[in-house]
Amino acid sequence: MKNLRSRKSSISGIASPFNLGGRFGTVIFLILSIFLFAFSTTNNQYFSGARTTVMDGVSPVINAVGLPFQNLSKSVSSLSGLSTLRAENTKLKAENVRLREWYQTALMLQAENQAYHRLLNVKIDAQQNFITSRVISDNSNSFVKSAILASGKDQAVEKNQAVLSGEGMIGRIIEVGEKTSRILLLTDINSKLPILIEGTSQKAIMAGDNSLLPVVKHLPKDTSLTVGSRVVTSGDGGIFPPGLPVGRLVKKSGAFSVQLYGNLDKILFVRILNTSKPSLMEINN
Amino acid sequence: MNNFFSYENMNRLGRFFFFYSIILLLLSFEFINFFSISLKSYQPTFIYIVVFFWSVYRPSLLPPILLFVVGVVQDILLLYPVGLHAILLLVFQFFIVRQRLFLLGQTHFALWMIFSVSCFLLLSLEWFVFSIYHWSIYDFEGLAVKGIISILVYPFVSLLFWWVYKILPTAYKSGQSFIDG
Numbered sequence: 193m194k195n196l197r198s199r200k201s202s203i204s205g206i207a208s209p210f211n212l213g214g215r216f217g218t219v220i221f222l223i224l225s226i227f228l229f230a231f232s233t234t235n236n237q238y239f240s241g242a243r244t245t246v247m248d249g250v251s252p253v254i255n256a257v258g259l260p261f262q263n264l265s266k267s268v269s270s271l272s273g274l275s276t277l278r279a280e281n282t283k284l285k286a287e288n289v290r291l292r293e294w295y296q297t298a299l300m301l302q303a304e305n306q307a308y309h310r311l312l313n314v315k316i317d318a319q320q321n322f323i324t325s326r327v328i329s330d331n332s333n334s335f336v337k338s339a340i341l342a343s344g345k346d347q348a349v350e351k352n353q354a355v356l357s358g359e360g361m362i363g364r365i366i367e368v369g370e371k372t373s374r375i376l377l378l379t380d381i382n383s384k385l386p387i388l389i390e391g392t393s394q395k396a397i398m399a400g401d402n403s404l405l406p407v408v409k410h411l412p413k414d415t416s417l418t419v420g421s422r423v424v425t426s427g428d429g430g431i432f433p434p435g436l437p438v439g440r441l442v443k444k445s446g447a448f449s450v451q452l453y454g455n456l457d458k459i460l461f462v463r464i465l466n467t468s469k470p471s472l473m474e475i476n477n
Numbered sequence: 478m479n480n481f482f483s484y485e486n487m488n489r490l491g492r493f494f495f496f497y498s499i500i501l502l503l504l505s506f507e508f509i510n511f512f513s514i515s516l517k518s519y520q521p522t523f524i525y526i527v528v529f530f531w532s533v534y535r536p537s538l539l540p541p542i543l544l545f546v547v548g549v550v551q552d553i554l555l556l557y558p559v560g561l562h563a564i565l566l567l568v569f570q571f572f573i574v575r576q577r578l579f580l581l582g583q584t585h586f587a588l589w590m591i592f593s594v595s596c597f598l599l600l601s602l603e604w605f606v607f608s609i610y611h612w613s614i615y616d617f618e619g620l621a622v623k624g625i626i627s628i629l630v631y632p633f634v635s636l637l638f639w640w641v642y643k644i645l646p647t648a649y650k651s652g653q654s655f656i657d658g
Binding site: 224226231232233236243253329330334403 | 501506518541542544548549550552555559561570571604607619620
């Protein structure tokens with residue numbers, strides 16, 4: 193009897209540390225899952241709060257697990273990059289000389305532009321600055337292309353801000369938690385971006401199709417476009433500022449697509465465009 | 478009180494803790510980018526390996542509530558319709574547990590083949606639901622590669638699980654046999 197009591201009070205006889213659910217557990221949780229699924233397909237917006245809470249809660253774990261792998265990846269790439277470093281250095285030197293010439297031209301054009309703005313009394317655009325953030329989790333898979341950033345409301349990140357990596361835009365903020373936020377990449381099937389094709393001033397919509405090359409849609413039938421043209425945001429809709437670099441025009445199976453400037457393969461850090469309204473003093477100046 | 482903190486109990490708890498840590502580590506791989514985003518879509522799906530192996534050998538370690546929570550969290554983090562993975566995992570476990578006696582009598586190679594078919598069925602179901610959900614045909618090629626990689630990875634993960642299985646405390650309860658898990 194004494195032995196039996198001591199066995200009951202101990203955990204040594206259990207098959208698992210938590211045996212919740214019982215015999216009907218599967219049925220109960222299956223019904224609950226079906227209900228959740230049906231509800232989420234019709235009312236996905238109600239899960240936004242839950243998503244951000246889970247994101248904030250799970251991010252330290254993902255961060256801790258992912259950090260050694262990220263460091264390992266960085267070390268491997270730096271080791272393999274040593275052999276190409278010399279060639280890259282020569283190329284960069286040549287590019288630097290060319291850029292210095294362009295810098296002088298840009299300064300001249302900037303002064304000229306400012307003079308025209310003053311002459312025409314143009315309204316000042318919103319001031320832009322950047323929030324730099326680390327990518328803590330890449331959730332891209334066959335169906336959804338997104339990533340989680342280590343910045344949220346605490347760092348003034350807001351929904352619908354443009355996210356840039358390297359040389360161009362790569363996505364937009366769709367969910368913001370206290371300490372984390374989520375980007376929907378431009379390659380995702382749900383991503384639509386109003387664009388302008390430079391050189392022709394043709395406006396269109398760039399739509400993601402889960403491939404690396406988003407397609408250009410809503411082009412007039414007789415539009416003649418040049419492959420390689422620069423693609424920037426048009427600013428239509430008022431969500432993103434105009435002129436943000438996006439990519440260059442390419443042809444994919446007969447249709448026009450965009451090769452993004454931002455390298456999606458190597459996004460460790462991103463810049464979130466923080467567009468703030470200019471103050472009255474700035475406008476007066 | 479003294480009994481709870483005995484060496485035997487702490488030893489058992491430690492082994493369970495180790496088991497769930499390994500599972501958590503494997504599941505978190507779903508959200509980590511090892512190589513590049515373009516290769517991310519092909520990363521193996523560890524959750525189906527976990528559910529298959531442990532539903533065959535120790536289903537009591539993966540109770541329905543745990544599969545439900547894991548499925549919902551995964552859906553939330555991956556931007557899937559909430560509940561999809563929970564349904565798939567629970568149904569998958571239900572079928573495996575029903576065929577457990579048969580599966581326990583199979584060779585490792587036969588289990589691997591059964592997992593391969595199950596994995597492709599589950600990925601096809603995901604693909605079907607997403608295609609209906611967004612009313613567009615998704616690319617199946619990437620998913621097929623993901624499935625093949627998951628199948629290739631299975632023997633290595635199951636080797637690790639065999640080792641974990643050996644160090645887990647024995648599954649006995651009053652009136653419960655090994656087969657009960």
